Amino acid sequence: MAIFQAGNAGACGVIKDQHPALLPGNAWTYADGIRFESDAAVFTGEAENLFGATRPVGAGLMHVLPVGQGETLRYVGVGVHGAEVFDGQGHRQSLRVDEALCEVSSNGCTSMVFGGLPLLNIEGCAPLMWSTGKGASRLTVLPKWPPNQLCKSLRCYHNYLIALNLSKSQADGDRVDSPYKVMWSNLARPNRPPDWSVADPTSDAGALELSEGRDEVVDGLTLGEQFFVYKSHSTWQMDWVGGEWIFHFRRRFSNLGALGRNCVVAIERQHFVLSDNDVVLHDGMNIVSVLSNKVRRWLFRHLNEAHRSSSFVYHNPASHEVFVFFPMDDSAVPNMAVVYNYRTDTAAIRTFEGGVHHAASVPVAGGVLDNVLASGAGLQRLAATSAVASGSKLERIGLTLGALHRRKLVKRITPLVDGEPGGKIRVSVGAQSDPWSPPAYRSEVYEIGQTFSVPVERAGRYFGVKFENLSAGWFRLNDYLLAYQETGEW
Secondary structure, three states: OEEEEOOOOOOOOEOOOOOHHHOOOOOEOEEEOEEEOOOOEEEOOOEEEOOOOOOOOOOOEEEEEEEOOHHHOEEEEEEOOEEEEEEOOOOEEEEEEOOOOOOOOOOOEEEEEEOOEEEEEEOOOOOEEEOOOOOOOEEEEOOOOOOOEEEEEEEEEOOEEEEEEEEEEOOOOOEEEEEEEEEEOOOOEOOEOOOOOOOOOOOOOEEEEOOOOOOOEEEEEEEOOEEEEEEOOOEEEEEEEEOOOEEEEEEEEOOOOOOOOOOEEEEOOEEEEEOOOOEEEEOOOOEEEOOOOOOHHHHHHHEOHHHHHHOEEEEEHHHOEEEEEEOEOOOOOOOEEEEEEOOOOEEEEEEOOOOEEEEEEEEOHHHOEEEEEEEOOEEEEEOOHHHOOOOOEEEEEEEOOOOOOOEEEEEEEEEEEEEOOOOEEEEEEEEEOOOOOOOEEEEEEEEOOOOOOEEEEEEEOEEEEEEEEOOOOOEEEEEEEEEEEEEEOO
16 A cells, blocks of 8 residues: 655645646645645634624724724724724724715725824825824814825825825816825824925925826835835835935836735835736845745636725734735625735635725734734634634645556545644545546545544545534644555556
């Protein structure tokens, strides 16, 4: 009896852009609710309600901004029910808004806490500020913001606010778009909104049109001491120089832009960027494609082009992962995520049935970051390993067991698993006579701490293996072995 040992189950992650029969034995062709660590595939499960399984709150929120931490933690949100704020226990309070709140779409907002001021910029509305003073219950238009002006993204760089892709209403009611425009505020003081007096020679406020290339400004983000302005097909570097000019601009990349708003996040000393045809990391000088030969082609093949603007990225530093949320196939909202682990250089896939409109990090004690999702099911969080839900799935098809042209009979599978004793896993082995047909699976239940190996008896040229979590307990798949024998060429 021959033994096939797959190898470290966490080493390769999911690979969908290559033929399954050509992949390493420990690569996977599908994974949902899985985190790939350096030595194992960890079954992490589904997102869970932020305030407990029996307390779904925040339904209809399209964007959420965590403010404060500990006892002062609040979640400021906007969505189909207007503006709301939730405390750390999930108690809700409506927020009044100075002017009519725009309709908030999926990924239709940017937000931040700037100099102690929580700011939200909803596309179609002037930037809003939430006062965190005692009894505060109102979102106000950002004081000193230029009248009749709108921007598609509002960010910060040092002590300046940066408005990107602007438009302005005219006296006759028409709106003049300035899609190449970058405008910056005067130097801000703590807890005070800055002025935007571009015409005032005593103010640092100013503006510039990045019209070269004719691609529109999309978003921007700080990287170290620089600010990078992302257009749809190029990237510009913005440096503080002081003096009369305040900022200096130069084009950094002519072949890299951002797919849309919130499609860039900072990871240590790099930017992670979702562009219109790739997913990359760059340090301001060098660009590296991180999903090539993994799931890049699969991602863009399934991205719903009609709703591509709803795509966004989120960095979960606690797990060293970046989530690329996108609307898959016919979905209008992001319902799928490619998850890239930048420590292990692996990719995974997560399904979000109700869709996710926005994700944000939540500061907690000790500098550790938690997370919150504005999802179709309300406020949720990415589940910790210890609170895993059933439904996680890991699959590999196209295994040749080293002999592509010969038939084999697989007799037994032995998973090498760590987990809570008594936890149950559905283990399946399937056979294929050709590389195009789906495997015909036979399944058995594996109980952690009780079962050693599982008899399967599957015959074919190609094989598939599948692991599905059936219980609420966590587990890690380190490796697996298949016992088989060759039965000839035909």
